[in-house]
Amino acid sequence: MRKPKIVVLGAGYGGLVTVTRLQKALSVDEANIVLINKNDYHYETTWLHEASAGTLHHDRVRYDVDSVINRSKVEFIRAEVQDIKIDEKKVILNTGEVEYDYLVVALGGESETFGIEGLKEHAFTISNVNTARQLRDHIDYQFATYALEEDKKDERLTIVVGGAGFTGIEFLGELANRVPELCKEYDIDYSKVRIYCVEAAPMVLPGFDPELVKYAVALLEKKGVEFKIGTPIKGATPEGIIVAKGETETEVIKAGTVVWAAGVRGSSIIEKSGIENMRARVKVNPDLRAPNQEDIFVLGDCSLMINEEINRPYPPTAQIAMQQGETVARNVVKLVKGEEGDLETFVPDLKGTVCSLGDDDAIGVVFDKKLTGTKASFMKKMIDNRALFMIGGPSLVLKKGKFNVL
Ligand code: FAD
Structure with missing residues (x-):
């Protein structure tokens, strides 16, 4: 057979x-199991803000795919997925084609710029190892160049972060720790540096406990971050950004570095494939299959699930992506083995959320308990280590884990 x-x-x-x-x-x-990925390594997306700010080397945030898969059971293809032909049950790669009986789409998300002019061209994103390396090097370059400029342009030292959501705040936390080091390294007066957080919504970290948000904002402000909340970015140029000022006016903020950390959408491959989607995310059935697709499962950032309690989508998180992975695997096994009965319904088991504010501080709610400071930071590192454990067991934790607990 x-x-x-x-x-x-x-x-x-x-x-x-x-x-x-x-x-x-x-x-x-x-069964034949085939895994296809752009790189021969996995990266911890949830650590990318550290590599982007330069507080953690990019090699620390990645490990070889080979180190966690069993090559006698899994064929690994390093290639870029270009399209999915659902009618022909095949995947188009930059290196060829692969047919499937069951497909699991876990291609993650992409940055969403909401059509804001100039952002794609002039803003950095925190998306993968390549963008992290580029952003870290760019910031370093700005400081190094400022140090040798005769006619010093202070705006070179201005960093704008667009977005006060999870990614923006975690990056600001790292940046606020990194910038004093850069100033020391390049003999620059810290007062010359400006770090702005520009956010269109009227609040920081929407959905987070207000008391914890207050803690985070106070801490970041103390470290020099200036918040411009309720301030939509209207455009980006090679010189900086344009923001709304009042109802009709705009203001230019000159900056050597602009980082866009405000929007995530699903995968463009989903859109291209013709699978029913909303902003490149598939509203999956309870068993995590795509609507009207018996043999396609979609999970992680390219899936969409509604939290019925609040009638809003669950936020895209690694926590949910990993839990979905367990359910998808069990459901695929059931189909492959031809077991009777319905497929398993996915129910997220949310254990809490911790937002880091640099290596040494954080805020979070874990098992309904509010945490700040070193306790929250300790918890964040435990969560990071747990993700390694879930995929690679204790040996991966020993190799890549965070043990610099306070
Ligand atoms: P990913 O983990 O992003 O993996 C997608 C994979 O697909 C990647 O390996 C990519 O290279 C590959 N790929 C993409 N396109 C192609 C293609 N065309 N061909 C081949 N391969 C491709 N979530 C939390 O739960 N807690 C946190 O604290 C947290 N912090 C975060 C901090 C930052 C800075 C960021 C950016 C995100 C954070 N998140 C956090 C969100 C979390 O990282 C994502 O929800 C999670 O990574 C989604 O997992 P995934 O499996 O869907 O995709």
């Missing part, structure tokens, strides 16, 4: 949890 072919797209949190569970549950005689 022909063995079914399971193809998993993306070696991020969702994809790797799926594959590591599938390789345990299925024998080589039961």
